[in-house]
Amino acid sequence: MRVLRAGDTALLVEADDLATAHRLNTALRDEPIPGVVDVVVGEQTVLVILDPSADLDLLAARLPRLRLPESAGGDTEPVEIPVVYDGADLDEVADDTGLSREEVVHRHAAAEYTVAYLGFSPGFGYLTGLDPRLHVARRASPRTSVPAGSVAIAGPYAAVYPSRSPGGWRLLGRTGLRLWDVTRDPPSLLRPGTRVRFVPEGSS
Amino acid sequence: MIEVVRPGPLATVQDLGRPGRAQFGVPRSGAADEPALRLANRLVGNSEGAAGVELTLGGAALRFHRHAWIAVTGAPVPLRVDGRACGMGAPCHVPDGALVEFGTPTSGLRSYLAVRGGVVVDEVLGSRSTDLLSGLGPAPLSSGDRLPIGDTKHLGDIVVDVAPVPSLPETPVLRILPGPRDDWFAEDALTTLTTASYMVSPDSNRVGVRLDGPPLARARDGELGSEGMVTGSLQVPPSGTPIIFLADHPTTGGYPVIAVLASSSVADAAQLRPGQRLRFHL
Numbered sequence: 001m002r003v004l005r006a007g008d009t010a011l012l013v014e015a016d017d018l019a020t021a022h023r024l025n026t027a028l029r030d031e032p033i034p035g036v037v038d039v040v041v042g043e044q045t046v047l048v049i050l051d052p053s054a055d056l057d058l059l060a061a062r063l064p065r066l067r068l069p070e071s072a073g074g075d076t077e078p079v080e081i082p083v084v085y086d087g088a089d090l091d092e093v094a095d096d097t098g099l100s101r102e103e104v105v106h107r108h109a110a111a112e113y114t115v116a117y118l119g120f121s122p123g124f125g126y127l128t129g130l131d132p133r134l135h136v137a138r139r140a141s142p143r144t145s146v147p148a149g150s151v152a153i154a155g156p157y158a159a160v161y162p163s164r165s166p167g168g169w170r171l172l173g174r175t176g177l178r179l180w181d182v183t184r185d186p187p188s189l190l191r192p193g194t195r196v197r198f199v200p201e202g203s204s
Numbered sequence: 205m206i207e208v209v210r211p212g213p214l215a216t217v218q219d220l221g222r223p224g225r226a227q228f229g230v231p232r233s234g235a236a237d238e239p240a241l242r243l244a245n246r247l248v249g250n251s252e253g254a255a256g257v258e259l260t261l262g263g264a265a266l267r268f269h270r271h272a273w274i275a276v277t278g279a280p281v282p283l284r285v286d287g288r289a290c291g292m293g294a295p296c297h298v299p300d301g302a303l304v305e306f307g308t309p310t311s312g313l314r315s316y317l318a319v320r321g322g323v324v325v326d327e328v329l330g331s332r333s334t335d336l337l338s339g340l341g342p343a344p345l346s347s348g349d350r351l352p353i354g355d356t357k358h359l360g361d362i363v364v365d366v367a368p369v370p371s372l373p374e375t376p377v378l379r380i381l382p383g384p385r386d387d388w389f390a391e392d393a394l395t396t397l398t399t400a401s402y403m404v405s406p407d408s409n410r411v412g413v414r415l416d417g418p419p420l421a422r423a424r425d426g427e428l429g430s431e432g433m434v435t436g437s438l439q440v441p442p443s444g445t446p447i448i449f450l451a452d453h454p455t456t457g458g459y460p461v462i463a464v465l466a467s468s469s470v471a472d473a474a475q476l477r478p479g480q481r482l483r484f485h486l
Contacts, residue, residue, distance in 0.1 A: 006384045006432075122228055186228060
């Protein structure tokens with residue numbers, strides 16, 4: 001674990017792997033340290049943002065000695081996301097991977113995913129665990145508008161667009177489940193470490 | 205209630221934003237020049253985090269349908285209440301029905317209007333701020349919008365006549381702290397950054413200040429995994445010219461951050477105008 005400075009009010013912790021990053025995140029949330037205003041998980045990092053009055057040196061020395069939980073609290077049941085697999089890019093993905101449409105759907109729905117981190121837009125979780133055969137490049141030119149609920153893949157990640165936004169990921173289908181709702185607390189169904197499964201809906 | 209007669213180039217409601225929700229991908233948002241909003245609020249007896257209006261390059265006209273006390277801070281802007289000049293950084297009384305008009309700032313970019321009682325539009329995720337990146341909070345103000353003013357009964361007295369503030373420098377020198385990813389850059393990159401002068405690009409906004417100037421060379425290829433970003437980060441995309449992240453910056457980013465502004469320099473960055481020159485200092 002390496003602790004880097006990100007200005008005079010934040011520390012960027014490089015974890016050995018994503019699981020360690022999630023455990024550190026859990027530790028910082030279960031027993032909040034006074035002065036910490038925000039904790040942001042990245043692909044292999046945890047950014048800890050402090051109140052300007054907090055002691056950065058003290059926390060930098062304390063973080064590597066923090067006792068981490070055995071697991072990141074992923075013992076709860078995975079979130080099940082029902083999907084209608086009728087995405088606009090399903091044929092393209094099948095072509096690119098040399099798989100049939102059915103096989104693409106099967107492989108996407110068979111895997112179990114973990115939310116690595118959130119970013120891009122509120123509630124947008126980057127899900128790891130995608131079948132390596134489905135690792136495809138994002139579109140050469142992004143769509144200007146992707147509807148909320150679009151189930152998509154790009155590179156090693158799967159995701160669901162939580163709200164309407166521009167986007168370059170390949171669309172496999174859609175879900176009616178609301179992943180993001182500002183009237184809910186927390187507003188996001190996903191958080192770093194949440195496990196996720198996609199469940200094919202109907203077979204029309 | 206305040207009626208927006210015209211918003212000027214860009215006017216948004218801002219308070220201190222939505223800290224603590226970055227794990228869900230929610231930007232901090234809030235006033236780009238936070239000390240200016242805090243000062244304006246103090247001048248009218250509000251708590252520092254009350255919502256006010258952030259004006260970009262002035263230009264707004266607001267009709268007050270109730271008497272109120274206001275204060276304007278940040279970029280120095282000619283201010284008139286029913287045609288009578290009012291000073292910056294000072295509480296100013298607005299009679300019921302009066303028109304408050306803003307000219308164009310003589311320097312700086314963003315001016316802040318605080319009104320005693322605060323602007324009490326609906327909160328979204330604990331804040332009234334407009335976040336232009338994620339679309340949270342109220343839309344930017346447009347003609348005809350009506351902004352409710354909060355209760356003033358519980359507020360303390362107005363006790364300050366004027367708060368003098370230093371004028372904004374013509375060529376600001378922003379203080380930086382190297383890292384967290386300075387090791388991704390060539391050895392001379394920090395020297396280039398701190399000796400060259402950069403110019404603010406016109407496509408700057410509340411998300412970030414884009415700069416034109418000598419590119420910063422990378423020492424290594426490849427992609428950095430996405431990681432959390434703080435306000436004031438100097439993120440360097442493949443073009444090599446840095447972007448200074450402001451209030452509405454994304455919570456995570458995949459380009460390396462060569463240095464971060466000292467928190468005391470963030471407000472100066474928020475006042476940079478397109479075309480203006482600036483320097484960085486270690």
